[in-house]
Amino acid sequence: MNSSIESLLKIAAEKGVLLEPDALRELSRENDAVLKLSSLIERSETPPLVITATMLSATDHPGDGIRGAGQTVGHISSVPSPPRVLKDISGNSTATGNVRDFSRYFTDRFRSIKKILLRRADMAGAIPISKVLHWDRDARIIGIVNSVRVTKNGHRLLEIEDEEERCTVLLMKEKGFDTVLKDEVIGVHGRMSRDKHMMVAQTIVRPDVPFNRDIESTDTSSRVAILSDTHIGSKTFLRKEWDDLLKWLKTSPEARDINYIIVSGDLADGIGVYPDQEDDLEISDVYGQYERVSQYFAELPDWTRIILMPGNHDAVRPAEPQPTFHGDIRKMFGSEVTFVGNPSTLDIEGRRVLSYHGRSFDDVISSIPGLTWEKPIEAMVELLRRRHLAPIYGEKTPLAPEHRDYLVIEEVPDIFITGHIHSYGLSDYRGVRLVSGSTWQSQTSYQKMKNITPVPAKMPVVDLADLSMNVVNFSNRYTSERKLVKE
Ligand SMILES: [Fe+2]
Missing domain, CATH: 2.40.50.140 (Nucleic acid-binding proteins)
Incomplete structure (x- = not known):
């Protein structure tokens, strides 16, 4: 252990505060780490119980509040640090797609889920x-x-x-x-x-989710908003609703605690995703679409960390798990944006968040009688019961035979987020908060043909302290009255 880490731990022990590993790592890289830690502890009236990396980044901007366990001192107006990534294929893909890869992939799936079954x-x-x-x-x-x-x-x-x-x-x-x-x-x-x-x-x-999981409240004041399926670049992108959303996020007191926005895939409409898509596109160049995505997302409030994940319309490999966007696209965005793959498991202020775009709903909904596109939550429950995000192989959801099955839900998440359905939903399954993001695109001709009616412009929000949830509504029905309806 180097001397800087040693002295940091000593100070923390003396003051009775705990240092998160990420915070310790971040501090140990700084020249004035000891000073920074001491001032962070001294600045608060009651020292925080745990020092997190997020709190450290807040002290980089004098005048910002410091939030710690047991207290809330104002709001941080700087962007929270990126969440810790617990599981993500990005940068770890090894699949070549040969037969041996597939047999190893299914062996890993079998072993991982068998382990969960044997705990029952x-x-x-x-x-x-x-x-x-x-x-x-x-x-x-x-x-x-x-x-x-x-x-x-x-x-x-x-x-x-x-x-x-x-x-x-x-x-x-x-x-x-x-x-x-x-x-x-x-x-x-x-x-x-x-x-x-x-x-x-x-x-x-079924491996399923155990009953009676204890959910303890925490003292954070952060909330996570979920956007999905923005489909920017499409003629049917709901510009007016999006502008209303931006305005609300920037001006409503309720939005001040939204420190994280997760976008669970289909940021851009893409090209060549479905027959005759060109007729529906406002921007037909894929890079042009992401330029526009980056312009729109740059307008989101400067106190939010934005987490972007690809979906089946995005410019990444279609086979799941999908590694995140290529550098050419990532460089269009600011440092407030964190890119993750699809699916990803993240630790956001102590909550385990599983985000998956939801391509496999195409297969699951058509295979399980009773499931419909109108009820995304019921399809999500079927995935949780099977502890797998894309159980069926060989139908519409392409799978890449990675050395381990990233689609197995090994640990039960606190929050499970999906998109793809273009309809929102909020529920709870044995303590797991289920959130289906809505969409910012009205019905396309393709959806009309397929008889899919989207429910656009709804933004689910989850409170990280007690996992309570609500929806902010920006759909036209209500915006005429400028009335934001909580459901
Ligand atoms: Fe979509």
Whole structure:
């Protein structure tokens, strides 16, 4: 440990404050680290419990308030530091797309979700498929679903596989099992049929999210706003609603605590994404579209950290996980912007935030009866239950065979954000806050043809202190009265 780190830790210990690893790292790089730390502690009436990197960046601008645990002294008018990235493919992609890559990818998916399943009490004692084939007692097994077939009597036959062996699982129609998707990893309780040809399932177990997760309130005053699917460059971009949004963000007292804005994909409309898209474009050059995105986003308030993630319309590789934007695009933006890949897991002031654009909804909604484009939240719950963001392989969602499956939801997030549906939604599933971003684009001719009615110009906001949520409405119905409706 170098001497500067040692003396910083000593001061922190003397004053009874904790130093976040990021803050320590940042401080240790500075020449006047000791002075900076002391003054940060002394400036507050009651010393903060934890010193974060965000607080350090606030002290770089004398006159700004310092916020720490146990106190709120004004607002920071500088941009908060970038959130800590917990999981993101950006810079880590190794996929070449050969067959070996795919088999390794699915093995990683199987192992990661098996681990989650084995934490469940109802999956304790699960045995390998190779063993169960000769058993004549009830057993629990775990496998990835290779195929789902429906028999002429309406029963379903799954072929599931673990790392050594495969077997057929019978889902009797009468038992009313819910939909099992190809390529999802499931647990099965059941018993081999007498002829040992197949396992007759009693129960299907999903990794799911545990009940009763404790959510502790924190003392932050920061809130996170979620924008999605701005589709800048399209003729149907809602300029007026966007201007109203900007005005509100800059002038409303309620917006002063919005320190983070996450944009969960489809920033630009892109080119060649759907048939005859050129007819719908105002800007037909892809770089021109991002120039415009950067102009619009530069107008967002200067106290917000802007987190940008690509979606299926953006100029990055379509296969998921999508690494973030190329340097040519990133350099168009200011330092208040943080670029992440799709999906990304971030630590924002102590909250685990999972953001995913949502391309896989195309596949999940068409595969699970009852799901619709109007109800994004229900589709999000199906992903959480399966602990995977894009369970189905080989349909509309292209997947890149990375060395590990970045789409597995290994840790349960506090906040789960998606876009893509162009309709907003806010809900809670076993303590996980679910947020579907809206869109800033009205109905395109393509959507009209597909019978998709967007619900644009709504901005969900999540309070990081207690995870309460609200929506600020900028859609035309209300803007005529200049009335902002909270829902
Ligand atoms: Fe979109």
